[in-house]
Amino acid sequence: MKRLSAVETLGSTTVICTDKTGTLTENRMRVTHLWVAGRQREPATAGGDRLCRELAVAAATCTTAHLPGDGAPAAGGDPTELALLRLAAGLGVPVSGNSRDSARSVLYAFDPRSKRMSTVTGGRLHVKGAPESVLPLCTRYLDGSGRFSTLTGSVRHEVGAAVDAWAATGLRVLAVAQRIAEPDLLAAGREAAERELTLLGLVAMVDPPREAVPAAVSAAHRAGIRVHVITGDYGPTAAEIAAQVGIGDGRQRVVTGAELEQMGDADLDRLLAGGQEIVFARSSPEGKLRICEALRSEGHIVAMTGDGVNDAPALRRADIGIAMGRSGTDVAREAATMVLTDDNFATIVRAVEAGRRVYDNVRKFVLYIFAHAVPEVVPFLIFALSGGAVPLPLTVLQILAIDLGTETLPALALGRERAEPGLMDRPLRSPKAGVIDARLLLRAWGVLGVASAVLVTAGFLWVLWRAGWQPGIDMPDPVYAQATTMTFAGIVACQIGTAFAARTDHASLRSIGVFSNPLLLGGIAFELAFTAAVIYLPPLQAVFGTAALGVAELLFLTPFPLLVWGADEIFRARARRRGADVTKEEPSCESATS
Incomplete structure (x- = not known):
C-alpha cells in the first residue's frame, strides 16, 4: 500500500x-487445440503434420519471449508467447530466441487497439493476434494440400465457428498469418505490410482460473x-x-x-x-x-x-x-x-477485508477511550452537584495516571485485533459514514460508561460508609485517600472489562476467543502492575495521594470487569437478535421476483 x-x-x-x-486466471498458458486447413488437431498428435509444424514455427517466430536456457537462466516474456515457443518445441521444430532476434529486421509491437503483433524476417511477415483483427486482413489460407487458396466466405464462417466454440469453453484463441513479399515493402510501415495476408491457422490456449x-x-x-x-x-x-x-x-x-x-x-x-x-x-x-x-x-x-x-x-x-x-x-x-x-484477485478481496478490519479496530480504539470519560467525569459532577457535601472522589494526578499510564497499552493492542467473524458478511458501509456514530457513542457512554460510573461511585461511597462517613462531614486524610484510591482502582478494573468488550463490534467474545489477542493480555498485565505500584509503593503513594487497599476492597473490585463486559455483551446480543429478526422478515430475491 x-x-x-x-x-x-x-x-x-x-x-x-x-x-x-x-x-x-493463473496466467500460465498452454496450447490445447490447433485449427489448420479446416481440421482441428491436438498438439500431442500433431507432430507428424507438416502444416501444424509450419503454423507453430510462424507463431513462435512472431514472439519476443525466451525459454529457459535460451539466452536467459529463466523463462522471460509474455506467458502467451512462452506457450507458443513450447508448442513449437513440442512439435519438434524449436525456435531459438537468439536466432529469431538476430534474423528479425522489423518488429511491429503488439497494439492494444488493433490486438495484433507482426515481425519481419527476411521477405516474410508473421502476424498473430485476435481472430477478429487478423481475419479481415487475410485474402488466402493454407489448405489441406499445402497450397495458398482463396479465403472464401464459407471458410471464414468455419473459422469463426471454431473460434466461438473454443471461446465458449474459456479458451483463448489466436489467429496466425503470414505474408511473403519484398523486404522493403514489409518494412515500409505497419499499414502497408499487414495486408493481403495468408491465414496459417488458429491456436487455442487454456489459462485456468x-x-x-x-x-x-x-x-x-x-x-x-x-x-x-x-x-x-x-x-x-x-x-x-x-x-x-x-x-x-x-x-x-x-x-x-x-x-x-x-x-x-x-x-x-x-x-x-x-x-x-x-x-x-x-x-x-x-x-x-x-x-x-x-x-x-x-x-x-x-x-x-x-x-x-x-x-x-x-x-x-x-x-x-x-x-x-x-x-x-x-x-x-x-x-x-x-x-x-x-x-491474484483473491489478494484484492483479502485487502478489502483488511481495510474493514482496520476501520473496525479504529472504532474499537475510540470506543475504549471514550468509555472512560464517563467514570472520570461523574465523580466531579457528584462533587459539584452536592455542593461539596460529597468529597471529590478522584484527584487530578490520579486521572493523569489513568489517561497516560493504565489506558495506553490496551488501547494500542486493540488496534491489532484480528477480524471478527462475519466481517465480510456485513452490508456495505456508506463512504460518507464517519468512525464515530450514534451506536458507538451509545455503547461508550450509555452502556460501558454508565456501568463503569455506577460501579466506581459505589466503590467510593462504600469505603466512606464503612468508615462512618455522612454527607457534609470531613473525613480523616487516611480514609479519604483510601476512598479516592478505590475510585482509581475501580476505573482501572472497569478498563479491563471495557477492553474485552471493545474487542468485538457485533460478534460475541466467545466467537473470537478470550485469549486470542496476546498484545491485549500483555497490556492488561502492565496496567495491573502499574496500578499496584501506584497503590502500594510509598514513594508513588505520596505523589498520587493513594493508600493501600485491603482484601475486602480488592474483593469488592473483583467483579467489576465482568459486570462491565456483561452489560455490553447483553447490548450486543440484543442487537444481533434484532438483526437476525430483520433478516428473517425480509423476502429473498427469488421470492420478491416471483
Whole structure:
C-alpha cells in the first residue's frame, strides 16, 4: 500500500473492476487445440503434420519471449508467447530466441487497439493476434494440400465457428498469418505490410482460473461488492472464465469495446446502474477510464486493476488503483495506490477485508477511550452537584495516571485485533459514514460508561460508609485517600472489562476467543502492575495521594470487569437478535421476483 489512508478506503469498496488474464486466471498458458486447413488437431498428435509444424514455427517466430536456457537462466516474456515457443518445441521444430532476434529486421509491437503483433524476417511477415483483427486482413489460407487458396466466405464462417466454440469453453484463441513479399515493402510501415495476408491457422490456449478466486468472488458478493471484468480478451472467452469463478452468476452481460464506444454517457450510466455484473471484452484503456468515471459519478468506491502503461489514467482516477507487481509496468505501479505482489484477485478481496478490519479496530480504539470519560467525569459532577457535601472522589494526578499510564497499552493492542467473524458478511458501509456514530457513542457512554460510573461511585461511597462517613462531614486524610484510591482502582478494573468488550463490534467474545489477542493480555498485565505500584509503593503513594487497599476492597473490585463486559455483551446480543429478526422478515430475491 502506497498510502495508509487507502487501507481504510478499501474497506468501503463497492465495485471491483478486474482484469482477467493473470488476475482471475493463473496466467500460465498452454496450447490445447490447433485449427489448420479446416481440421482441428491436438498438439500431442500433431507432430507428424507438416502444416501444424509450419503454423507453430510462424507463431513462435512472431514472439519476443525466451525459454529457459535460451539466452536467459529463466523463462522471460509474455506467458502467451512462452506457450507458443513450447508448442513449437513440442512439435519438434524449436525456435531459438537468439536466432529469431538476430534474423528479425522489423518488429511491429503488439497494439492494444488493433490486438495484433507482426515481425519481419527476411521477405516474410508473421502476424498473430485476435481472430477478429487478423481475419479481415487475410485474402488466402493454407489448405489441406499445402497450397495458398482463396479465403472464401464459407471458410471464414468455419473459422469463426471454431473460434466461438473454443471461446465458449474459456479458451483463448489466436489467429496466425503470414505474408511473403519484398523486404522493403514489409518494412515500409505497419499499414502497408499487414495486408493481403495468408491465414496459417488458429491456436487455442487454456489459462485456468486461480484456485482461490471463486471463494474470493463469493466473499466479495457477500460483502455487497460487485465485480466487473474489463479485459482485452474475446467476449465469450472472458464470459466463460467469469462464469467459472462466479462472476455474473451465469448471466453475464458482455459488452465489447466497439459497443462501448458507441454508447453515450447516459446509456453507460443506465447499464452500470442495473446492478448486473458485466464483462467488458476487447476493451481499450480509454474505455476502462470511461467505466471508472461512470461508476464514480454514481457514488461508487471503485477498485481498478491494470498492468499496462495505458492503464495509468484509469488507475490514477480510481479510488483504489491496483497495479500488478509481477506483470505490471513501472508506469502502472507508479500510478496505482496498491501493488499486488502476486497478481491474484483473491489478494484484492483479502485487502478489502483488511481495510474493514482496520476501520473496525479504529472504532474499537475510540470506543475504549471514550468509555472512560464517563467514570472520570461523574465523580466531579457528584462533587459539584452536592455542593461539596460529597468529597471529590478522584484527584487530578490520579486521572493523569489513568489517561497516560493504565489506558495506553490496551488501547494500542486493540488496534491489532484480528477480524471478527462475519466481517465480510456485513452490508456495505456508506463512504460518507464517519468512525464515530450514534451506536458507538451509545455503547461508550450509555452502556460501558454508565456501568463503569455506577460501579466506581459505589466503590467510593462504600469505603466512606464503612468508615462512618455522612454527607457534609470531613473525613480523616487516611480514609479519604483510601476512598479516592478505590475510585482509581475501580476505573482501572472497569478498563479491563471495557477492553474485552471493545474487542468485538457485533460478534460475541466467545466467537473470537478470550485469549486470542496476546498484545491485549500483555497490556492488561502492565496496567495491573502499574496500578499496584501506584497503590502500594510509598514513594508513588505520596505523589498520587493513594493508600493501600485491603482484601475486602480488592474483593469488592473483583467483579467489576465482568459486570462491565456483561452489560455490553447483553447490548450486543440484543442487537444481533434484532438483526437476525430483520433478516428473517425480509423476502429473498427469488421470492420478491416471483
